[in-house]
Amino acid sequence: MFARLLRGIGANAFSQLVIIGLQLALVPVLATHWGLKLYGVWLMLFTIPSYLALGDFGFATAAGVDMTMKVARGDKAGTLVTYHSAFAAITFVSTSVFLIAVLVCALLPNDWLNFGIGVSPGAIRITLVLIVAYGLICLASSLLMAGFRCSGLYATGVMGQSVTQLAEGFACIVTVLLGGSLLAAATAYVVTRTVCVIGQTLMLTFQVPWLRLGFRGANLDEIKRLAKPAAAALALPFAQAAFLQGTPVVLGVATGAATVPVFTTVRTLIRAGVQFTTLLNHALMPEFSTAVARSNARLQRYFLFATLATDAAILLPGAFVLLVFGQKIVVLWTHGTVHPSFDLIIVMTAVMLVNGMWHPVSNLILAANRHASYSYTYLAAAIASVALTYPLSLWRQATGAGLALLALDCFMFIVVMRLAYVQIIRQSGAPGAPQESLLQDQILQDQISQDQISQDQISDVI
Structure with a gap:
């Protein structure tokens, strides 16, 4: 293994x-x-x-x-x-x-x-x-x-x-x-x-x-059996598409097109940090599915704690680098065409930290085919986040759009961590x-x- x-x-x-x-x-x-x-x-x-x-x-x-x-x-x-x-x-x-x-x-x-x-x-x-x-x-x-x-x-x-x-x-x-x-x-x-x-x-x-x-x-019976987890899985990319595509659009409507590249450039930078958390997490998913199929509660908990520890080890140094050098990195990367504010860097760094902690844990729940417990909530929260982008963008421009994302990720952090406690830490392996x-x-x-x-x-x- x-x-x-x-x-x-x-x-x-x-x-x-x-x-x-x-x-x-x-x-x-x-x-x-x-x-x-x-x-x-x-x-x-x-x-x-x-x-x-x-x-x-x-x-x-x-x-x-x-x-x-x-x-x-x-x-x-x-x-x-x-x-x-x-x-x-x-x-x-x-x-x-x-x-x-x-x-x-x-x-x-x-x-x-x-x-x-x-x-x-x-x-x-x-x-x-x-x-x-x-x-x-x-x-x-x-x-x-x-x-x-x-x-x-x-x-x-x-x-x-x-x-x-x-x-x-x-x-x-x-x-x-x-x-x-x-x-x-x-x-x-x-x-x-x-x-x-x-x-x-x-x-x-x-x-x-x-x-x-x-x-x-x-056969049709198998397709019907897969339909329920498939529908729940469908809500996940819908939610991601909603805030990934919807947030820049609403930001542009609220403040004008000029602020959109500032927001999307910084978002691309922090998403690169989040992507590194998938190094272990995605490799764990098939192993976690196997542990669930064999009702191995101890191994499931081990995978959960390994995911959290790895996330923290990657995200905390990444957050430090972004806070200290984030503005310079963006200016250098875009050849001086994009100049994000420090407020935006702070907010998006927080987004990276929170998202990078809950999303890998949600992948473990997905690997157990239990994603229906959070996928529809995620979709509703993502749509609400896009709606929240408009007033926050009027208030704080690109930083307001970042605050809307931060609200979404904080909410999902609470939802997913509670599910992880119930489904993995407390009830794994028990008759249920x-x-x-x-x-x-x-x-x-x-x-x-x-x-x-x-x-x-x-x-x-x-």
């Missing part, structure tokens, strides 16, 4: 370096070679993939946790049923979303696509379709990651995802440096992601021959709802396995 954890931590470290490196590289390249206006249009268009990531209705997340628990119980047949059922659901939804998106793009009035950037409405339409396709292809990566995770190959899956992100980011940068347009950049993303997804599929099939992607084991739900899940899965996949059919599914 510890060898897997170390490999997972190493893979996560590489992933964070890739993400941070791309964030630092893409902004100056695109802004310099395209200009701020064209770059701004690209940013607006490229928010689409973040919303299309919701298009699987949470099935990839729910299936990943469920598959990990089934493998821990030695239920390969049940794992295949879940895997194929989730793939069938995601394929149906993705195809429907793509066809609707193509129709909408074709019917959009030309006036809506005239951004005054010298790009024809026709080119914008094709770019939109390609970006939609890219977002939907990303869903395949999510489901493949579920396969790697449940098979004990979490580190391999993360490395594959990181190489994919690095390749498509590099392709975009090269395309822009060679004078490529919005359409060319979108094409680079689609082609690179498609090639990498094919590579990930072959890699998983080669390493885990019994876990082949397909539809043979899919979590173990009962696992038993019911096993009984239902046994019935599905007997009814849908006989021993003679397993070889066909594999």
